[in-house]
Amino acid sequence: MPYLIIVIGILLLTFLIMLFRTLQLSDSSFQSTSVELMEVNTKKAAEHLAAAIRFKTISKETMEESDFAPFKEYHRWLEKTYPKIHATFKKEVVNQHSLLYHWKGTEPRLQPILLASHLDVVPVDEVTIPAWHADPFKGEIKQGFIWGRGALDMKNHTVAIFEAVEALIESGFQPKRDIYFAFGHDEEISGKNGAKSIAALLKRKGIKLAAVLDEGGMISHGLVPGVEMPVGLVGVGEKEYVTVNLTAKGTPGHSSNPPRQTAIGVLARAIALLDDNPFPARPDLAIATFKRVAYLFPFSVRFILANTWLLKSVLVKELEKKVQTNALIRTTHAATVIRGGIKDNILPAEARAKINFRLLPGDSQESVVRHICKVVNDPRVEVEIDMADAWGPSKISTIDTPAYKTLELVIRQVFGEIPVAPYLLMFATDARHYQDVSEQLYHFSPLAMETEDIGRMHGIDERIGEDALSGMVKFYARLLKVWGEAEF
Numbered sequence: 001m002p003y004l005i006i007v008i009g010i011l012l013l014t015f016l017i018m019l020f021r022t023l024q025l026s027d028s029s030f031q032s033t034s035v036e037l038m039e040v041n042t043k044k045a046a047e048h049l050a051a052a053i054r055f056k057t058i059s060k061e062t063m064e065e066s067d068f069a070p071f072k073e074y075h076r077w078l079e080k081t082y083p084k085i086h087a088t089f090k091k092e093v094v095n096q097h098s099l100l101y102h103w104k105g106t107e108p109r110l111q112p113i114l115l116a117s118h119l120d121v122v123p124v125d126e127v128t129i130p131a132w133h134a135d136p137f138k139g140e141i142k143q144g145f146i147w148g149r150g151a152l153d154m155k156n157h158t159v160a161i162f163e164a165v166e167a168l169i170e171s172g173f174q175p176k177r178d179i180y181f182a183f184g185h186d187e188e189i190s191g192k193n194g195a196k197s198i199a200a201l202l203k204r205k206g207i208k209l210a211a212v213l214d215e216g217g218m219i220s221h222g223l224v225p226g227v228e229m230p231v232g233l234v235g236v237g238e239k240e241y242v243t244v245n246l247t248a249k250g251t252p253g254h255s256s257n258p259p260r261q262t263a264i265g266v267l268a269r270a271i272a273l274l275d276d277n278p279f280p281a282r283p284d285l286a287i288a289t290f291k292r293v294a295y296l297f298p299f300s301v302r303f304i305l306a307n308t309w310l311l312k313s314v315l316v317k318e319l320e321k322k323v324q325t326n327a328l329i330r331t332t333h334a335a336t337v338i339r340g341g342i343k344d345n346i347l348p349a350e351a352r353a354k355i356n357f358r359l360l361p362g363d364s365q366e367s368v369v370r371h372i373c374k375v376v377n378d379p380r381v382e383v384e385i386d387m388a389d390a391w392g393p394s395k396i397s398t399i400d401t402p403a404y405k406t407l408e409l410v411i412r413q414v415f416g417e418i419p420v421a422p423y424l425l426m427f428a429t430d431a432r433h434y435q436d437v438s439e440q441l442y443h444f445s446p447l448a449m450e451t452e453d454i455g456r457m458h459g460i461d462e463r464i465g466e467d468a469l470s471g472m473v474k475f476y477a478r479l480l481k482v483w484g485e486a487e488f
Contacts, residue, residue: 018303018306018307018310019303021306021307022299022302022303022306022307024306025291025294025295025302025305025306026295027295027419033413034413035413035478037413037414037474037477037478038164038167038168038473038474038477038478040163040167040470040473040474042466042467042469042470043466044163045159045160045163045466045469045470045473046141046146046466046469047141048081048159048162048163049139049146049151049155049156049159049464049469050139050140050141050146050148051077051081051139052074052077052139052150052155052158052159053137053138053139053146053147053148053149053150053151053155054137054138054139054148055070055071055073055074055077056070056137057070057071057074057119057120057121057150057185058070058120058121058122058123059120059121059122059185059186059187059188059189060123060189061189068096068097071097071119071120071185072097074119075093075099078099078162081162082162082165082166084166084169084170085101085162085165085166085169088103088169089101089102089103089181090102090104092201094194094197094198094201095185095193095194095197097119097185097186097193097194098119098182098183098184098185098186098193098194098195098197098198099119099181099182099183100180100181100182100183100198100201101180101181101182102178102179102180103165103175103178103179103180103181104178105174105175105176105177105178105179105484106174106175106176107176107177108178110176110177110178110210110487110488111177111208111209111210111488112177112178112179112180112207112209112210113177113178113179113180113209113210113211113212113213113403113483113484114179114180114181114182114202114209114211114212114213114434114438115161115179115180115181115182115212115213115214115476115480116181116182116183116184116195116212116213116214116215116429116430116431116434117154117157117158117161117181117182117183117184117214117215118154118158118183118184118185118186118187118188118191118194118195118215118430119155119158119183119184119185120184120185120186120187120188120189120194121149121150121153121155121188122149122153122188122458124136124137124149128459128460131460131461132147132460132461133147133461134147134148134461134463135147135148136148136149136462137149141466144465144466144467145463145464145465145466146463146464146466146469147461147462147463148462148463149462150462151462151463151464152453152456152457152462152463152464153215153457153458153462154187154215154445156447156464156469156472157215157445157472158183159469160446160469160472160473160475160476161181161476163473163476164473164474164476164477164480165181165476165477165480167473167477168477168480168481173481173484175480175481175484175485176484176485177210177483177484177485179480179483179484180202180207180209182195182198182430184198184430187429187430190391190428191430191433194430195430195433195434196433198433199433199434199436199437202434202437203436203437207437208437208438209434209437209438209440210403210438210440210488211401211403211407211438211440211441211442211483211488212431212434212438212440212441212442213407213442213443213444213479214429214430214431214441214442214443215429215443215444215445216235216238216425216427216429216431216443216444216445217232217233217234217235217423217425217442217443217444217445218232218233218444218445218447218448218449219231219232219233219411219415219418219446219447219448219449220232220233220448220449220450221448221449221450222450222451223324223449223450223451223454224290224293224421225322225324225325226296226297226298226301227293227296227297229296229418229419230415230416230418230448231293231296231418231419231420231421232408232411232412232415232418232419232420232421232444233289233420233421233422233423233444234399234404234407234408234411234420234421234422234423234442234443234444235422235423235424235425235442235443235444236396236397236398236399236404236422236423236424236441236442236443237361237394237395237396237397237424237425237441238394238424238425238427238428238429238431238432238443239327239331239358239359239360239394239424239425239426239427239428240358240359240361240363240364240391240392240393240394241356241357241358241359241389241390241391241428242356242357242358242359242365242368242385242386242389242390242391243336243354243355243356243357243385243386243389243390244354244355244357244368244369244372244383244384244385244386245352245353245354245382245383245384245385245386246267246270246271246352246353246354246355246372246381246382246383247267247350247351247352247381247382247384248263248264248266248267248270248340248350248351248352248380248381248382249263249349249350249380249382250262250263250264250266250347250348250349250350250351251347251349252346252347252348252349253346253347254345254346254347255344255345255346255347256345258347259347262347262348262351263340263347263348263349263350263351264340264341264348264351266351266378266380266381267338267340267351267352267353267381269378270353270376270378270381271335271338271353271355273375273376274333274335274355274372274375274376275335277375278330278332278333279330279331279332279333279360279363279371280330281316281319281320281329281330282329282330282360282362283308283312283315283316283319283328283329285328285360285361285396285423285424286319286325286328286329286423286424287305287308287315288422289328289421289422289423289424290305290421291305292419292420292421292422293419293421294306296419304318316329327358327426328423328424328426329360330360331357331358331359331360331363331368332357332358333355333356333357333358334355334356335353335354335355336354336355336356337352337353337354338351338352338353338354339351339352339353340352354386355372356389358426359393360424361393361394361396361424364393365385365390368385369383369385391428391432392432394428394431394432394435394441395435395439395441396424397439397440397441397442398440399422401440401488402486402487402488403440403442403483403486403488404422404440404442406482406483406486406488407442407444407479407483408420409482410475410478410479410482411444411446411475413478414446414471414474414475414478415446415448415471415475425443429443431443446471446472446475446476447464447468447469447471447472448468
């Protein structure tokens with residue numbers, strides 16, 4: 001009997017501790033002060049974005065000299081459209097097609113900051129054009145939207161930054177710290193000639209940046225599971241991008257006398273084994289994100305989040321149910337390319353596949369190779385990192401810094417008293433190229449996004465609302481004032 005009482009007492013005490021931890025999960029954000037935001041000429045900004053979309057600044061893996069002509073035309077248009085910027089800033093053309101602007105501050109003792117965007121867009125698949133409701137490169141304005149490739153990714157950012165800065169100069173504003181604006185020309189094909197060259201130039205000049213802001217986060221609507229209200233998501237890191245080549249050899253011959261497995265069969269088995277044996281879940285980064293908005297969840301979810309020391313496996317099982325949340329908690333892989341065989345009655349001499357991995361911080365190219373070898377365990381399958389598609393790890397920026405806190409403040413001042421949370425990007429941006437010149441790399445696209453909108457990026461009917469573009473201009477104007485004068 002005494003033992004039973006002790007057990008019940010321990011269980012009761014444990015429950016009370018878990019309950020107390022749950023009740024501690026409250027709104028940790030601070031109340032922002034109301035500020036006067038910049039007045040924006042919405043019609044003018046929309047017309048400028050529409051004009052920018054008409055430049056077919058498409059990046060491709062193989063670029064001819066003629067493919068760069070739209071970039072030069074875009075450069076000239078920016079000079080003509082934003083004369084105050086080009087009269088005030090120092091402009092450098094980097095690697096022929098990327099742009100770096102320098103706004104001189106009044107206090108050199110303060111470390112500079114950098115805002116990044118990119119000039120290029122992805123191509124439009126010709127077979128999809130009939131499904132568009134507007135010509136993807138005509139820059140049409142209708143139904144309250146600006147339509148076309150780059151409306152969301154990411155000529156909207158470039159135009160919004162230029163609109164904000166031109167207006168700030170006109171108002172007489174000058175920042176205390178130096179501010180750089182970087183516009184790469186090949187972000188959509190890895191940024192190796194654009195942003196990487198800009199970062200290398202800054203490094204050669206000995207410039208260390210207090211903070212960098214690039215694309216990536218957003219005001220999400222319905223993208224945080226279980227939360228219906230808008231949430232400001234700020235990216236603090238990126239998953240590493242690694243592609244692995246798998247090769248299986250075979251003996252060519254007549255298909256009427258096949259072995260038990262052809263090279264294609266061997267490779268198919270290897271891919272199936274990888275699909276059935278994913279990387280283990282490591283939800284710590286996702287938990288940090290969810291805890292920032294935990295007070296918005298039902299009590300049962302808050303209880304789990306507050307007590308992951310005991311209930312982590314329960315949380316993992318829930319997050320694994322959706323591909324979006326599953327990607328938050330583990331290194332993922334996808335078989336994206338497979339080739340093998342030349343004719344239906346000839347045994348293949350070789351089969352090849354490309355497996356794309358997106359690595360959580362803590363995993364590496366070496367751990368990917370070890371995982372594949374352990375899971376497949378077949379000497380007939382060769383495993384090799386595709387170095388052409390290996391980008392290296394991205395650092396995780398901290399949120400306990402003045403740069404992050406003031407960024408969160410500005411988000412709430414511009415978009416209302418919404419919760420703001422850090423998160424890990426599933427995709428790569430130009431920001432990773434600036435790791436050698438800054439410790440604080442943040443990602444935020446200042447506009448509201450729903451699932452449907454995300455599908456439009458790189459897809460059909462890319463568009464942005466005129467009011468949403470106006471909100472982006474207000475955000476950048478406010479951020480430049482706050483970051484431009486903050487003491488960090």
